[in-house]
Amino acid sequence: MENNEIMKNESxxxxxxxxxxxxxxxxxxxEADELFALQMRxxxxxxxxxxxxxxxxxxxxxxxxxxxxxxxxxxxxxxxxRALQGLPQLQSxxxxxxxxxxxxxxxxxxxxxxxxxxxxxxxxxxQFPARDFFVGLKGVTEIAxxxxxNNDVVLGKDGYLLSRMDHPDIDNVLxxxxxxxxxxxxxxxxxIPVTFAAAGRxxxxxxxxxxxxxxxxxxxxxxxxxNDHAAQTHIAGSADYTDMLYLDxxxxxxxxxxxxxxxxxxxxxxxxTHGAYLAYVELMKLWGMEALPESAFTVEVVSDAFYGxxxxxxxxxxxxxxxxxxxxxxGDEDFTMTVHDDGxxxxxxxxxxxxxxxxxxxxxxxxxxAYVTIEKNGDENRERLxxxxxxxxxxxxxxxxxxxxxxxxxxxxxxxSTSALALETGCDRVLLINNMDSLTSAATLGLLGME
Amino acid sequence: xxxxxxxxxxxxxxxxxxxYFIAPVKLRNLWILLVSLFFYxxxxxxxxxxxxxxxxxxxxxxxxxxxxxxTHHKRAKVILIISVIVNLGLLGFFKYFDFFAENLSKLPxxxxxxxxxxxxxxISFYTFQIMSYVxxxxxxxxxxxxxxxxxxxxxxxxxxLIAGPIVRYQDVDDALRERHESAAMFASGIxxxxxxxxxxxxxxxxAGALWDAAAADPDRTVIGAWIGxxxxxxxxxxxxxxxxxxxxxxxxxMGFRFLENFNYPYISQNITEFWRRWHIxxxxxxxxxxxxxxxxxxxxxFKMYRNIFVVWFLTGFWHGADWNFIIWGLYxxxxxxxxxxxxLERMKRWPQVFRHIYTLFFxxxxxxxxxxxxxxxxxSYLGTMFGxxxxxxxxxxxxxxxxxKLVFIAILVIASLPQPRQLFYKFYEKSKSFRYIAAVGALxxxxxxxxxxVDSSYNPFLYFRF
Numbered sequence: 001m002e003n004n005e006i007m008k009n010e011s012x013x014x015x016x017x018x019x020x021x022x023x024x025x026x027x028x029x030x031e032a033d034e035l036f037a038l039q040m041r042x043x044x045x046x047x048x049x050x051x052x053x054x055x056x057x058x059x060x061x062x063x064x065x066x067x068x069x070x071x072x073x074x075x076x077x078x079x080x081x082r083a084l085q086g087l088p089q090l091q092s093x094x095x096x097x098x099x100x101x102x103x104x105x106x107x108x109x110x111x112x113x114x115x116x117x118x119x120x121x122x123x124x125x126x127q128f129p130a131r132d133f134f135v136g137l138k139g140v141t142e143i144a145x146x147x148x149x150n151n152d153v154v155l156g157k158d159g160y161l162l163s164r165m166d167h168p169d170i171d172n173v174l175x176x177x178x179x180x181x182x183x184x185x186x187x188x189x190x191x192i193p194v195t196f197a198a199a200g201r202x203x204x205x206x207x208x209x210x211x212x213x214x215x216x217x218x219x220x221x222x223x224x225x226x227n228d229h230a231a232q233t234h235i236a237g238s239a240d241y242t243d244m245l246y247l248d249x250x251x252x253x254x255x256x257x258x259x260x261x262x263x264x265x266x267x268x269x270x271x272x273t274h275g276a277y278l279a280y281v282e283l284m285k286l287w288g289m290e291a292l293p294e295s296a297f298t299v300e301v302v303s304d305a306f307y308g309x310x311x312x313x314x315x316x317x318x319x320x321x322x323x324x325x326x327x328x329x330x331g332d333e334d335f336t337m338t339v340h341d342d343g344x345x346x347x348x349x350x351x352x353x354x355x356x357x358x359x360x361x362x363x364x365x366x367x368x369x370a371y372v373t374i375e376k377n378g379d380e381n382r383e384r385l386x387x388x389x390x391x392x393x394x395x396x397x398x399x400x401x402x403x404x405x406x407x408x409x410x411x412x413x414x415x416x417s418t419s420a421l422a423l424e425t426g427c428d429r430v431l432l433i434n435n436m437d438s439l440t441s442a443a444t445l446g447l448l449g450m451e
Numbered sequence: 452x453x454x455x456x457x458x459x460x461x462x463x464x465x466x467x468x469x470x471y472f473i474a475p476v477k478l479r480n481l482w483i484l485l486v487s488l489f490f491y492x493x494x495x496x497x498x499x500x501x502x503x504x505x506x507x508x509x510x511x512x513x514x515x516x517x518x519x520x521x522t523h524h525k526r527a528k529v530i531l532i533i534s535v536i537v538n539l540g541l542l543g544f545f546k547y548f549d550f551f552a553e554n555l556s557k558l559p560x561x562x563x564x565x566x567x568x569x570x571x572x573x574i575s576f577y578t579f580q581i582m583s584y585v586x587x588x589x590x591x592x593x594x595x596x597x598x599x600x601x602x603x604x605x606x607x608x609x610x611x612l613i614a615g616p617i618v619r620y621q622d623v624d625d626a627l628r629e630r631h632e633s634a635a636m637f638a639s640g641i642x643x644x645x646x647x648x649x650x651x652x653x654x655x656x657x658a659g660a661l662w663d664a665a666a667a668d669p670d671r672t673v674i675g676a677w678i679g680x681x682x683x684x685x686x687x688x689x690x691x692x693x694x695x696x697x698x699x700x701x702x703x704x705m706g707f708r709f710l711e712n713f714n715y716p717y718i719s720q721n722i723t724e725f726w727r728r729w730h731i732x733x734x735x736x737x738x739x740x741x742x743x744x745x746x747x748x749x750x751x752x753f754k755m756y757r758n759i760f761v762v763w764f765l766t767g768f769w770h771g772a773d774w775n776f777i778i779w780g781l782y783x784x785x786x787x788x789x790x791x792x793x794x795l796e797r798m799k800r801w802p803q804v805f806r807h808i809y810t811l812f813f814x815x816x817x818x819x820x821x822x823x824x825x826x827x828x829x830x831s832y833l834g835t836m837f838g839x840x841x842x843x844x845x846x847x848x849x850x851x852x853x854x855x856k857l858v859f860i861a862i863l864v865i866a867s868l869p870q871p872r873q874l875f876y877k878f879y880e881k882s883k884s885f886r887y888i889a890a891v892g893a894l895x896x897x898x899x900x901x902x903x904x905v906d907s908s909y910n911p912f913l914y915f916r917f
Contacts, residue, residue, distance in 0.1 A: 028731050032711040039643075042879045042886075043635035049886030050638035056894040057641045058465075064901075065461035117452070117494040124457035128905050137902035145862070148855040151906070167669065213854060215847035315906060
């Protein structure tokens with residue numbers, strides 16, 4: 001074992017063909033030793049700054065660590081609209097003494113299953129003190145590194161926050177369209193015309209607010225595919241012919257936006273009430289009916305502090321909030337809106353309790369529900385419209401209600417037959433309205449096929 | 452538990468440090484053992500029993516090896532062999548059983564069902580560590596440890612438990628018996644820990660997200676593929692070296708000195724040098740406990756190449772139970788043998804920049820082999836890098852995203868070089884006010900890391916296959 005020493009200085013990788021007389025090469029060990037010696041030298045020579053770094057670091061982790069427990073837990077996040085993780089439990093609830101608990105396999109069961117660890121992780125990120133400050137700090141840092149975006153929200157011009165939509169699933173768009181066309185063909189037998197309207201995402205409409213060189217071709221792809229496909233299905237004699245009415249709401253709103261109208265919220269993913277009004281005008285034009293002129297409405301500013309979904313994701317706290325408006329018209333309170341999910345009833349189209357909350361857009365027809373009806377009081381003979389919609393339909397509904405009694409369903413939650421509803425309630429017309437994000441992200445409209 | 456998590460930074464670490472320094476010196480190893488087991492059992496508590504078994508088993512083996520090695524050499528050797536077999540057996544069972552079952556079942560008449568066991572986290576790291584204890588005792592490089600708590604503390608030592616560095620027993624033997632925690636060590640430990648934390652959370656996670664996006668992009672272009680893999684190179688380096696720095700820093704806080712695990716590998720001028728700078732503790736382990744015992748470079752050229760082959764086959768396989776890791780190891784075997792036989796000599800005449808390009812080129816493609824355990828996916832990624840199956844050469848998305856990542860890439864490149872640290876210590880030695888600026892800087896990095904952790908959905912752990 002004498003040559004063990006020699007062996008030790010040799011490395012598997014570095015055993016060069018031994019140029020014998022060379023001065024001894026510095027090894028990684030030497031470098032590590034030097035670094036450590038240097039670290040100790042500077043540390044010893046700087047008592048005051050050593051104390052400073054220890055005090056700052058330890059104070060930070062101890063104080064915040066304690067604050068998590070001192071500050072009362074929040075149960076619900078207004079901003080994210082979800083329940084927050086409460087104090088994690090080591091074992092599930094059980095009535096009985098320890099022995100019985102062990103016998104039942106409930107002793108520290110959440111710890112052993114790993115659920116406890118998971119809950120602790122959620123608890124810390126949900127209940128972290130000064131969460132908003134930290135979220136904002138990350139946003140600032142990402143922008144300072146010139147990344148131009150944070151959490152997939154692009155910082156655009158004029159205070160626009162645009163959620164990225166990178167890999168649109170065009171298959172889903174076409175599936176949604178085809179399912180709608182099949183539904184329209186069945187409805188046609190009952191003499192009920194169906195309209196398929198596609199609304200633009202903020203990033204489609206406010207394209208001119210995107211930073212230079214933003215890859216807009218990706219954004220155009222689903223639109224090109226949808227418009228081509230729709231045109232195809234309207235050629236007389238084509239195999240998949242349908243007489244479903246098709247309306248591209250992106251192009252006209254984009255034109256209005258480029259002309260300087262505030263069609264979309266800068267901080268949210270929805271259209272503004274003005275944008276919804278323009279969509280309403282387009283629809284009425286398509287149906288050969290007369291839309292109310294914009295002058296017929298009184299604009300009521302209901303909030304000048306609307307922080308939308310994009311704002312909440314972006315962490316760019318310096319961006320100014322949006323203003324939210326209602327387009328009021330005479331007699332718009334003489335309507336009864338019934339939310340069938342929970343049986344609640346409103347006068348008019350607005351649930352103003354949401355204006356006190358973060359999620360202000362939900363004040364339109366009281367937010368996301370499976371099934372809502374809106375009827376004009378004391379007028380039984382109006383045309384009835386079935387509105388199958390995503391949330392873009394919410395701010396559109398008040399305009400449509402001027403002309404129609406509305407059956408409103410959301411296929412993300414409404415899981416029974418749409419055609420049955422249309423026939424049973426005696427609808428005269430169906431409008432399917434979704435924004436491109438809904439159309440690309442899931443084939444939800446496939447549910448229209450339900451008998 | 453991950454170091455880069457809020458619960459570690461704001462609950463585990465403060466409590467561990469507080470009690471560690473309140474506790475009498477005698478009880479500190481016991482405290483380390485307890486909190487390390489807790490750390491280990493976080494999320495997968497069952498395997499704590501595996502850890503406890505390993506500790507007790509090797510404690511007993513080490514004890515008897517130490518007892519007999521001078522008097523009954525043969526007995527000591529038998530015990531050593533049993534210990535090695537059991538340790539490797541456990542590693543083999545938990546990590547490699549399914550791999551062998553799957554591949555052997557492809558042969559006729561053989562059908563072994565796979566078990567689908569979760570890999571005990573860090574098993575590859577701590578198995579190598581505990582083996583070094585018994586072997587070091589056998590070789591006389593370390594004294595027997597009579598106290599099982601100390602053996603337990605050594606094996607389960609939470610700073611390096613799950614992602615290294617692999618600490619050899621002989622390197623911490625003294626520190627385990629008696630160590631001198633000091634303010635100097637503690638402050639230096641904070642600086643190292645915070646640097647590692649920043650590397651992991653601010654650099655590696657962001658680079659990793661970009662790599663994942665490139666790997667999943669159905670419209671990947673040639674340029675997009677090259678840039679994507681570049682981000683993986685940054686991710687794996689900053690992630691892994693960040694973890695090592697955090698481990699080293701935490702060790703220092705408690706009075707341990709672990710050796711550096713990474714030494715700016717991407718500045719290497721040849722592959723041989725790269726492997727002296729990358730995951731140093733693993734290379735050291737294989738040299739000490741495999742290459743040299745096999746005879747090293749004694750016994751002729753054939754034996755030497757055989758030994759190098761064994762080491763690199765095992766190095767590859769150690770990184771994961773899949774073919775791509777084996778191929779990755781053998782890829783380096785070939786490169787290293789080529790360098791050893793003639794290329795290193797010849798390269799001395801090359802301009803330095805060529806040597807860098809050569810090294811980075813092969814390291815870069817090495818990561819491509821490494822990252823895809825589905826080799827079909829790896830091949831198709833490689834294809835898109837050369838225009839096969841790609842969506843064109845460059846897209847508007849590439850231009851935009853490259854433009855917005857330029858500063859980030861520049862930061863990553865600079866952070867891969869040794870100069871920033873050299874400058875840091877230069878100023879640190881010279882200027883008193885800089886020391887205070889640096890102290891505030893460490894706090895700011897911690898605050899920034901906290902921000903990234905509070906607002907993050909992407910915080911991967913890359914070593915669950917190791």
